[in-house]
Amino acid sequence: MSAFRPFIPYVMKEKQLYLWGFVGSVFRFLIPLFVPLAVKYVFDELLQSHALSVPEKAERLLLIAALLLLVCFLIRAPMEYVRQYFTHKANNNVIKALRQDVFSKVHSLDPKYLADNKSGEIGARFFDDIEKIRGLMMAVLSNIWIELLVLFFIISVMLALNVRLTLVSVLLVGIQFALAHLLSRRLKRATSQMMNYRSLLSGFVLEKIQGAIVSKWFLSEKRDREELDRHLDRYGKLTDKQVGIHAVSLAAVNVLNDVTPFMVVFVGSFSVLDGNLTLGSLMAFFAYVDRMRSPVTALVQAFPAIAEGNVALQRVFDFLNTPSTVIERDRPVELKSFTESIRFRQVSFSYNGRDDAIKNVSFTLEKGKTYAFVGESGGGKSTILQLLTRMYDADRGEILIDGVSIKDYSISSLRRQMGIVAQDHFLYSSSVRDNLMIAKLDATDEEVADAAKKAFAHDFIRSLPKGYDTEIGERGVKLSGGQKQRIALARVFLKDPAIILLDEATSALDNESEKLVQASIRRMQRDKTIIMIAHRLSTVLTADTIFVMKNGEIIESGDHRSLLELGGYYKELYAKQNPAATEAEGAARMRARASG
């Protein structure tokens, strides 16, 4: 029930449309309910009247028929349209608002949530769950409430006709409701298991589609298929369970449904024999009891949709209420421009709450200089960038920009100062131009081309079939690794931020291209602060300061020369990558010492 509360504002926003739907429904459903009363009049009064001649009776019959037809065509039919149109429109608006909110929520989720949950499972909220909420709205807002109103109306008229018969009917219908209610709890539980599994299944399938090429390489298609079969079997069992419970509800309700009119005729016939009930009243009664079955059947038939919608509401609002750990403070400061320094003060951070990815790290970076982080894989280099861009917040210590904690800045103004080429430089399945322009939405063609030239991407882009308008496929599959990297670099050149973060930004380029791109980066350097991460030490030789990381700690720092002279871990790494250069440098130093 709890998920209904946050859902109410969505429905209330559309109350005007629902009101029209309500008006349409009342007319559409209540008009036919007067037909049995007309039948009663025809049987009890008109046909048995001694005051009227046969032609007069025929004339009245025709008049009643014409009146009923007229009401049906002129009021009931248009009201059906009003009911359908406005209720569906209102439902569509609610669905649209929910989808907008789910989509916006994706952007405010912590990277940790995105790392812990498969995109297919998150996508299931957007598609499957919200569609189930539509089913719930159709059942409840379009049908069930009006059926209940009809039930109330019918019982009132029946009470006026005959109390005893009404009690028999209400008792029988009451038993049907009680049965249905009893089974609905089990149905909800089964539905919840089924839907949670369905979202897991969509996560699995999406991941396998994305990894289809890897499956081909490693010939793991058969294993994927077996895994899918296992998932489908389990899902099949859960759907069978749900269908089974629903079938039991329908069977129980339908038996009683069949029995009810018969019982009414049976009991009612005695009343007719006793002279307590007219034949016309019994016929009207029979028609009402028949109509009375419809709300119960509608309710029971809608149970799966209601149960699924209920679970979907819970899942969607649980998702919308996912707390964020990276939170902007009230009235944050705008970081208008970066003017002095970035400072990490005794910063520690763990992704899983157990192992520190960064341990007590402190350093200061000055504006306009180039810094590099090098060291072993998994040493914590990328984590430094994650913390600086506030994808995660440090567990301990402080990160300051121009002397102010980054938590005090608005997140957008902080990120506006930074441009990043990450290891996983995601490209969208749109054109090259669109991919570049996410860095600057109002960029001119010249600015786009200029940025591409700096990243040495312009020539290859122009050679693509439609140049800058070429579609590059999902995640840029139609491009080579180096081409994708150049586009990611061009994106940062186009953004032209004060702080440039390069995480293995040139690793996919050949030596020649890497040198050219590095030169571009250096050219834009003047007032830029560059933080680069690289395994290939040849790319960081000119950095003002190189930080060497191991096990989440900075173990050495200095420029290339001083680090070599230190003779520590950096020298070891450098020697491994450049054996010849190290020997030559050693010999030169020896010579210098001998001559000095």
Ligand SMILES: Nc1ncnc2c1ncn2[C@@H]1O[C@H](COP(=O)(O)OP(=O)(O)OP(=O)(O)O)[C@@H](O)[C@H]1O
């Ligand atoms: N999203 C994440 N969730 C959990 N653990 C993570 C996550 N990202 C990184 N780690 C862990 O944190 C540690 C530091 O990772 P980080 O990516 O900072 O290393 P790195 O020095 O950049 O490595 P590489 O040079 O291989 O890119 C590693 O042990 C890694 O397994």
